[in-house]
Amino acid sequence: MAAPGIDELIAAIRGLAPAKRRELLERVAQELPEDSADPLAFIGSFADEPELIEIICEDAMQIRERNQLRVSYGGPALKPGMIYQFRATSIKDGTPISQTEDLKGVFEYK
Secondary structure: OOOOOHHHHHHHHHOOOHHHHHHHHHHHHHOOOOOOOOOOHHHHOOOOOHHHHHHHHHHHHHHHHHOOOOOOOOOOOOOOOOEEEOOEEEEEOOEEEEEEOOHHHEEEOO
């Protein structure tokens, strides 16, 4: 049995419910090699598939409209001259599921 072509795969993906599309993308992303030099290489692999990128972006915008992506800082007042690090925690159903501690998020408050 021959593998389906790109057009057939895109048609099948378009036929999926948005939740299943996200599930598919998460699964593909999890199967990428850990040592991938560019974390966005996954998205770049779809450069020749503008329709698929459109689907991904549309899903992302729908998620953004339904879910709050910005939260005001609620901690103690920042002090001028001090060094701080931005951290974000992902929460699902009220339970923290992951946290980022990006070194690019280190800053001096002025």
